[in-house]
Amino acid sequence: MRDVAVVGFAQAPAVRETHGTTNGVEMLVPVFHEVLGALGLTKSDIGFWCSGSSDYVAGRAFSFIAAVDAIGAFPPINESHVEADAAWACYEAWVKIQTGEVDVALVYGFGKSSAGKLRRVMTMQLDPYTVAPLWPDSLSVAGLQARAGLDRGAWTEQQMAEVAARSRADAKSNPRAQVKGDVSVEDLLARPYLADPLRRHDCAPITDGAAALVLAAGDRARELAERPAWITGIAHRVDSANLGGRDLTASPSTAGAAKAAGLDHKVDVAELHAPFTHQELVLRGALGLNGSRINPSGGALCGNPMFSAGLIRIGEAARQISSGQADRALAHATSGPALQHNLVCLMEGRD
């Protein structure tokens, strides 16, 4: 296996609504400028480009092709796309570097969630024969999962509110966060339900955003970064698409991905892609993260740009290593309803 590291990361501000188009160009141009500029690279230094986005979020066909304008793709580039969170584009780019064909890859994701009614757009990811025709939305599916754990005693509304309060407090130091500030758990629990048993603080905000991350191999990574975040393992696993056929209070696919990625020591920090408070509790259980710092960025609850929020977890965890605040970090990304599909990326700093 080749040694591959995250050497650069940038993200657009997470905001409720941007005025740009749904092809992401307006959000991506400054993000590319920032991530390449910081590394002293130009587009011709990038051997492979890979993006994650969704035509359903954009409301138009081939939105990822329009986004390629932001790169400036002439002369032609080596490019690919996943219709999933860009964390899976990161996985593809890591595989591409493993093939030995390229040494440096740029991964990006974008989504203008504000263009449509996001909770309804997300229905399109459900089983199209027996579930989607009824139009349950993403909050409802998460609500079913949250109640399953509450009624079983796996977690409490108090614990869910504690996740929200801690995330918002941590997000105060994240200039890109959309939701931040000090709130008391008591105040949160006094607020009304949005989709009983979920309150607004249990749900990630609707966010427009984009992010880009640069991967590099071996010596190239050492040239580009003072302290590269070396990827020691990256894997993804999926659970059944049948919501009523699996235990919604557990995440065997997260545990399986972590095992496949080689999680065998304690990590200093973990960035978990949990768009709902109870999902962080599910993930912590699946990963056994006792004593690790969780989501110093505030996590997806404080800014959830669709199709880049998972990639941002990798970028934020890598930043903890490159800044010297952590030696070992775990990043997690999710896709699909109720934590169906999960990716785990383990990184370490080497001095």
Place this chain on the structure above:
Amino acid sequence: MTSLSAPLNVEFDYTRSLGPVLGRFITGLRDRRIEGIRGDDGRVHVPPVEYDPVTARKLTEWVEVAAAGTVRTWTWVSEPDEGQPLTRPFAWALIQLDGADTSMLHAVDVPSPDDIRTGMRVRVRWAADPVGSMHDIACFEPGEAVEAQAGQGEAVTMVTTPVRLAYTHSASAEETRYLDGLREGRLLGQRCPVCRKVYIPPRGACPTDGVPTVDEVELPDHGTVTTFCIVNVPFLGQRIAPPYVAAYVLLDGADIAFQHLILGCDASSVRMGMRVEAVWRPREEWQQSLANIDHFEPSGEPDAPFETYSQHL
């Protein structure tokens, strides 16, 4: 400047073939009967799965289950949305039918969240007019199963799911300048600050250099046909009787051609290099749209030499 935006309503009726397993399940619903399928571990899956989720073996043993069961988890919908089973507030629930080992998602008709709980017994309320879809279960309601009048008919093989999604489509700042210009009868392009190419419509990013185009360039309403095709095929929504010509027109001073119609001459006389000019609709019909130009027609000038457009094909 405020960018232009407009509603964009996307609609599509997804028509899917059900296959043998889901076809039998949906046929059952149409006939007011619920069937599951037994997995290799003995568990009965409702809705049925085609392959065992653990062994991946093809499953074939059908098991009829009750039209009543137990709520395993639920959530409340205070504002029902289009296409959902009920138009008044309701609960979604995962319901484990008697005889099944998995749960199915459906709506439960109760007046308030105080009227439902995990563990509650619910029964199917069948749709009055079954069509062969998940909506043949209208919803669930509190109570135990009652005998239903079974139907029988042709096997259901297809299901149609209408999808309607509403978006607000936004034009970029550059496109907004262009569209506002069209309303005044002006053709506004922009020049890339790096490669100096002129784009019409202008772009949020030059596709060669990845930087926004900025310097505005007003272009004339005449140019050169770079390439074209003769449309002979009729299609739904066609506004002109075939044959007619769709062409790429390179306006003088632009570096990218756009597509438009060439009318006002025989389709067979259109050629690469032909010089054309815009025929505008009446001024009172002008909007923020390239449709303000009804079509292009030959200007009568001599053909442009190939080298003047060879880089724009």
